[in-house]
Amino acid sequence: MRMAARPLAWLLLLGILLVTVLPIEWRPVTGEPANLERLVAFALVGFVFVVGYPRHWWLVLGLVIAVALGFELAQLLAPSRHATLKDAVVKVAGGSLGVTAGVAANFLFTRLVPR
Template sequence: MHRIARLLGWLALASLIFVTVVPIGLRPVSGAPVSLERLGAFAVLGFLFAFGYPKRPAQVLVLVIIAAAGLEAFQLLEATRHGRMADFLVKAAGGGIGVAIGSGLAALPAFRRGVEA
């Protein structure tokens, strides 16, 4: 189960990179408030990585925060996008929530069997 979470985490990160750096017209729209989209996307990312790498919660949190900062910075390279501190903070908060939930779930006895990393 942890291996699947790792794979899904890396796929989620690749997807977030794609939707963050493409022109705004190519970005998928869910209809939810954009802050909720950001929070949710990074919560899922943090959860998947924390569950996939249960012995490395601090490194996972750093990775998610760096990803949030990097993606906001990359948006400055695309004319139709903008990187904002407020957006970064929402993404980092979502990532932190996801890491906390993923780490907590991974620590439960039912999920501790077969932990490799």
């Protein structure tokens, strides 16, 4: 599972980057509030990264936070986008929740599944 999670995590991160900096009209529409989309996207990335790199969860947390802030700042370069502190906080919160859930899942998996 770890080996599949690693490329998936990087692909998810690339997908979020593209959705973040491409023109707003190219952004997929789910019908959900944008903040919920941000929260869930970064939570998923954080979770999958921790599953892929379970011994480095603290580096994953730093990566997710840095990427959330970096992607938000990258929107300053896109004419049709805008960066806000609120959006950055939502992204950081989502990533942190995902990392926490991943750490908990790894802990439970190692305790409950016999080798």
